[in-house]
Amino acid sequence: EKIMSANDRVAAENRAHLDAACVYSLNFMASPGAGKTSLVERTIQGLQDRLRLAVINGDIATSLDADRADAAGAVKSVQINTGGNCHLDAIMLQDAMPQLTLGEIDLLIVENVGNLICPSNFQLGTHKSVLVASIPEGADKPYKYPGIYRGVDVLVINKIDLLPYVPFDMDYFRRGVEALNPGLETFALSCKTGEGVNAWLDWVANEVEAER
């Protein structure tokens, strides 16, 4: 309990810091390879003429994802290497934020470590958390990994272009989500083909606008 409260205290500090600078922030969580970075890329490419986007990426190793955000047009990307830690926490985010000039940013996306369990136990202080599910993972994940589905603000169902090739019962999936998180804002899309991405971009732009 004590450990959690130290994390939450720092998360609140992060949030106050972001709000003071008028920066809206999202925490992207998902299992490995669900498409977090692909969604970051689509979001940057789709909004960079309206918003100044920065990315902080958490990974065990490499800067591959931060480099992809740079290549997609982020004004700044920061790589946190956790060295083995299976999730980001508020303190890691606090330590990374000085590498950003918040006055030059409208939207900060934090891409968490690929893990469908632990990241949801650590608030970072971002405005909303986004879970990226993907079709190839299977439709039973809300039932088998309920914690992360229960706690998020937005759900993106990625890789819908693969629906013809993977057994995926969308009704069963949505019933599982509804039981855990009724009325959860949900976007079904494909980062590969672009299908459904515009509705997601509109939602993000509206969120940033509303926070101003």
Added chain:
Amino acid sequence: EKIMSANDRVAAENRAHLDAACVYSLNFMASPGAGKTSLVERTIQGLQDRLRLAVINGDIATSLDADRADAAGAVKSVQINTGGNCHLDAIMLQDAMPQLTLGEIDLLIVENVGNLICPSNFQLGTHKSVLVASIPEGADKPYKYPGIYRGVDVLVINKIDLLPYVPFDMDYFRRGVEALNPGLETFALSCKTGEGVNAWLDWVANEVEAER
């Protein structure tokens, strides 16, 4: 350090227990939805006329995977619900084993919690560990999640039927694996179409035979 050695001590006890009963065992690890249970199903269906197979499954919630093993023809399946723990450890396995009659089993498959990070830090006492990678996750996982790739005995690349639909550079993937775990025994297959599954079944049968 102390915590680890308690786990390793119990892992050694588990192994001695399995060896005394002539039961060969495998620890299946992978990210969520990579196809661990699908591989369990294919292994049971492919070997049940030669071997008596049992399964112990670790999950946060539900008995969905143990039920699938039953339906596929396992002589026995046991479900461990970790209640939030993101990996199995040797003590959980030790506590579950009394539910099996080892004298009636040739092969025990332990399906770990879906997580590409923590499970590889906890030896269970099984004879070999199997990492199930999958094509939709992307080819960069060995570089980004090196710990689990470094520590396993066998690699299964599942969902090769999806290669035409997901950008996946197989050479880049295999170079990453080779750098971490040179000469790693690797099977490329599809649990959905059955392609490549026979080579895997032969390897499993040979392993069980060799241990006798």
